[in-house]
Amino acid sequence: MIRFDGVGVTYADAPVPALRDVDLHVAEGELCLVVGPTGAGKSTLLQAASGLVPHFTGGTLTGRVTVDGRDTRTHAPRDLADVVGVVLQRPAAGFVTDTVEEELAYGMEQLGVPAATMRKRVEEVLDLLGLAALRARPLADLSGGEQQRVAIGAVLASHPRVLVLDEPTSALDPSAADDVLSALTRLVHDLGMTVLLAEHRLERVVQYADHVVLLDADGSARDGEPAHVLAASPVAPPIVELGRLAGWSPLPLSVRDARRLAPALRTRLADAADAQQRHDQGRRAVRAAGTARRADPTRHLPLLQGAAVEVRHGRTVAVRDVDVAVRPGEVVALMGRNGAGKSSLLWALHGAGQRSGGRVALSDGTDPARLAPHELRRHVALVPQEPQSLLYLPTVADECVAGDRQAGAPAGTTAGLLADLAGAVDPGSHPRDLSEGQRLALVLAVQLAAGPGVLLLDEPTRGFDYAAKARLARALSSHADAGGGVLLSSHDVEFVAECAHRVVVLADGDVVADGDAREVLVASPTFAPQVARILHPVELLTVAEVARALGRST
Incomplete structure (x- = not known):
């Protein structure tokens, strides 16, 4: 169904190819999982399979890619739309309508599907992905995970024979991820759909895969049975x-x-x-006595505290009467299903977001919402779900220099933090040309350069491979060990298990659990x-x- 013959991709001004000499065959009715380190070319491979490379991305394509017998050199993405459905890393960027139901129908309208058939398929997808309760909701009001499910549903409704998905579970809570992957598996097994899927959270996906493609850092590929390929994979x-x-x-x-x-x-x-x-x-x-002698009472005073915090979006109560605190030396994880209120709470605590009620205070009693932006970032820094919204300069080097200047940090501070988080990143690259993980690492480095007391992170591991997550965990631990505090919202249970001291679970805007990470996670x-x-x-x-x-x- 999908065939790569000697495929290479080199982007303009790139020093090395993104893909080199890739030979690959994905059979009809197969779920093929693409794995590899951050920046190895997974997104490029998926875009080549859908015709986006090189028709929309530019660059030079060598070799041949065919999908259902159609050569992507001579068939633009619009000529493949009846066969290939695509969901990329940032699904919200591809929305063209206002509400969930309209978005699910839009692709079918473009393909000329009869109205009666469209209505039936919309209902099927609403049930398949658990979206029925959201059918009339504005897309802009949905959580990141809800938007991701809508994007997948909009593609599925058109009944493509091939589905190309770039990190489809990255913004989903564990239960929603299981539901989506189970639905995809049913379509593969029962209807013969072919799925080409790239994912960093392999623990969610490997059990469903029929075939694994491992991309190495140099853009070369090897593939085979999942257990055989993963046995020697640096990413597992x-x-x-x-x-x-x-x-x-x-x-x-x-x-x-x-x-x-x-x-x-x-x-x-x-x-x-x-x-x-x-x-x-x-x-x-003996150890308890020594700890008592060394105890610093100020370590128990919160760096950031919210009391009875409430956030409303129109008639919807996103956060309801929440008490939460971040203390020195502590990494706290916010968990809960999609739409539970995690992002709303982070923004309210930061001071730049909406807060309908309650009180938020730094250790000196100051409300973060009263601070000017340049003062705020020295106390509380926020890395949002869409980090690219904070990047505005033409190169990585320019962003690093600006980060040092705005933070009042020594030259090279931001670049050094970026290297620690993401390894080697070309300083001449445009931020939009980075992988999702590299882009997030750049924003995090810019924020850390200011030395904030509290770091707020919203889904910080999207686009990160296991090595990058380990580096991030070390960075957060170092920040906490130096007397800072971290509050992160995450659906990545493996990352939370690695770095969090405490877990707070939200459900429908309420705190339903708050305790030691081991106790909450194991239970x-x-x-x-x-x-x-x-x-x-x-x-x-x-x-x-x-x-x-x-x-x-x-």
């Missing part, structure tokens, strides 16, 4: 990393299969935990990370914790 989900650590073969790709292999490992870990507990008992009193069937599910009742959250318990290194 926790379940694969745990399987490597435990020596399981073949590697399991689902929690169910991993649990069947895990009894012996659970026994070893339980014995190790008992031994560690006995070792710790004799030292607890939740929705938010428990893969390792916790596989090893339950052993309360370990990450592969690194398992390795430490076994006296091994990861």
Whole structure:
């Protein structure tokens, strides 16, 4: 159905190709997962499969790409629209109507689908993706995850034979992601749809994949059976990393299969935990006394605190009577389903967003909303879901220089932070030409350069591979260790398990849980990370914790 023969893509002024010598065949009725590190060319490969490369992106295409026998050199995306449906990383940028129902129908209108058929398909998609309650809602009022589901639904309604998806679950909560992936799998199995999908949160997707394509950092590709490719992949989900650590073969790709292999490992870990507990008992009193002597009472004073915070959008109450605090040395995660009020709460706490009621104060009692922007960023910095909205200069280097100047930081501070977060990024690149993860890293570096006491992050791992998330976790831990505080909104349970000390769960604008990250995550069937599910009742959250318990290194 999709064939790449010796395909290479080189963008104008790029020093190296984005793709090189890619040979690939995706069969009809197959779900093919594209994996690789940030910036490896995953989005370019997807855009080449849909004809967007080179017709809209520019650059030089070598080799040949065919979709259902149509050569993308001679068929522009409009000539493939009846066969290929595309959802890219920022779905809201592609909306052309005002409401959910109108957006679902728009693509069919362009293809000349009869009105009666359109009505039937809209209803089917509303039910398939759980959008019925949102059918009349303005698109602009939806959360990022809700917008993502609408974008997928708008494509599905046109009944394409091939579906190309770039990070389709990046803004979805775990339950919504499972629903969307289950729906796609049914379409693949029951209707023979071909799905080409790129995703960084592999723990959500690998169990559904029939075929995996691994892109290396140089743009070359290798592909094959999922377990075989992932066994040697530098990018792998926790379940694969745990399987490597435990020596399981073949590697399991689902929690169910991993649990069947895990009894012996659970026994070893339980014995190790008992031994560690006995070792710790004799030292607890001494350690507690030392901690009490060293305790700094100011560490318990919140850097940022909200009391009875309320946010309304028209008649909708997004946040209802919420109390939340961020203390020095603390990384706090906000979790909850799409539309729970997480982004609204972050903006209200920041001071630049709407607040309908309640009080927000810094440690000195100042309301952030009363501070001028240049003062505010030194106290509270916000990285939004759409970080590109904060980038306005023509090159990465210009953004870094401006970041240093606005923060009053030494020259090179922002560039150094960017390198720590994203590795090597071409300073001459335009920010819009960066990958989603690189763009987010640039905005985060600009914000960190000002040395804010509190860092607010809205879905900070979108577009990040596992290595980039590990670097981000280290950066947030360093910020907290230096006396700062972090409040992040995330659906990425693996990242939260890695870096958060405390988890606050929102539901319909209310706080329904607030406690130690381990206790909240392990107790939740929705938010428990893969390792916790596989090893339950052993309360370990990450592969690194398992390795430490076994006296091994990861």
